[in-house]
Amino acid sequence: MKINIKFDYTFICKAVLHEQLEALGLEYKLNNLGEVEFQKKLSALEIENIKEAFNKYGIEILANPQNVLVERIKDVITELISDPEKSRKYNVSSYLADELNYSYAHLSSVFSEITYSSIENFIILKKIDLAKHLIIHEDFTLTEIAHQLNYSSVAHLSAQFKKTTGLTPSAFQRIIKKRQEIE
Secondary structure: OOOOOOOOHHHHHHHHHHHHHHHOOOOEEEEEOOEEEEOOOOOHHHHHHHHHHHHOOOOOOOOOHHHHHHHHHHHHHHHHHHOHHHHHHOOHHHHHHHHHOOOHHHHHHHHHHHHOOOHHHHHHHHHHHHHHHHHHHOOOOHHHHHHHOOOOOHHHHHHHHHHHHOOOHHHHHHHHHHHHHHO
16 A cells, blocks of 8 residues: 655754754754754764764755855755745845845855856756656646746746656656556
8 A cells, every 4th residue: 555645844854953953952943944053062072963863864064154055045946936926926046145145146156166057957957846746746737837836838847847857747747647547
């Protein structure tokens, strides 16, 4: 027997951080996803214990400020793309600059330097991931998905989907439906 489940990654990450930091008896504050502020300076042993506790869940402490900024860029983009109202209301470059208090040129430069890819490419990949999720888990038409992801047309969504996955959204839908019928 199989069941389908849906994850809220932000909730899961916050719950894991909370659980692990509470178990270590540390006073902290979660400022935003990807940033924990401690009430006191941590000892080397406490930092090592945190690393060990987090490592079990694939969470790592970032030491390089540029890596931290890249993760924040990714988080802000993911948040923006996941909120259809926000994504229609804001231009990505302006939103990133406003949220992170850096010029978009600086953010783009750091992102490219660290990831060897562009912010624009990351946005496309995130949109296609979300489109796949919506195709699999929701009963939306491609028109509704294109609208929700702020594409100008279904053709634009289809072109990016095919370029990224090698399949059209319709072909992807058919494959998913066949797999679900077999299960």
